[in-house]
Amino acid sequence: MSKVAPCLWFDGVAEAAARFYASLLPGSQIDAILRNPVDTPSGPTGSVLVVEFTLAGQSFMALNGGPQFPFSPAVSFKIDCDDQSEVDRLWDALSADGGQPGQCGWLTDRFGVSWQIVPKGLLPLLADPGRAPRVMTALMAMGKLDLAALQAA
Template sequence: MAQKITTNIWYNGDAEDAIEFYCTLFDDAKITDTAPYLEDAHGEPGKTMIVNFEIAGQKFTAINGDDSAKHDHAMSLLVDCESQAEIDRLWDAILAKGGSEIQCGWIADKWGVNWQIWPGEADRYVMGPDKEGAVRATQAMYPMKKIDLQQLKDAYEGK
């Protein structure tokens, strides 16, 4: 079955740079096709208007627009990380490319797109069956920028 909903991300004329960077973050990421602006479109004819790409089998579309649209963390790309090493790798790569840390595992890339670099394992702590442990883990998470999985686990377990 084809993907019914595709996330469309607006860039200020530099969609190709962003998508090429995203392809370095994920082994299975790839540009699937591009489309240029045509003569009667709002962009420069021949320049790339659309970049279609995939990450982990999920389709996305990037459009080269202008600076009229701004990203904020009301919409983000949530990455379910398998380990602290993956969290560290993605976080460091986004920061190195001009990103900015936000809070609680949120980070904005240099294009303003917001990401949540989140370990699925953390759900066991912040939403765990031990309600007091979950509160401790959640309180430990609040001052974090990049998620420290061991710190969440320790807080949950009362260490």
């Protein structure tokens, strides 16, 4: 387990979100589900309070805390993808069922969490001073990132 783990605050859908995320990447699983021992503002006795899960080897906690604190794009999770097919698969899964595609590889999933779906080949392109301006211009015009188009820029 990680010493530091993000805690994601949900309004009643912590278990569904954790199960969805764990289904997307290897090295992911539900580790524990803790239920409310008494009625609380976030749910009745026996309802899911906390889900501890691992996502690609990183520990997370999902908390059913209530509607007080919605997610914001100010915090997002970046997934480094090995190739375009992984970019496509994750983009499609995370933007489905009410998710919202964004610009430059960003999207918000159906639970309101923001993600950056990034091919591993992007950062070397942006680090190349001769190519970086063209790559950044191409990137700014994209929703889902297209590695071949970025390499061609």
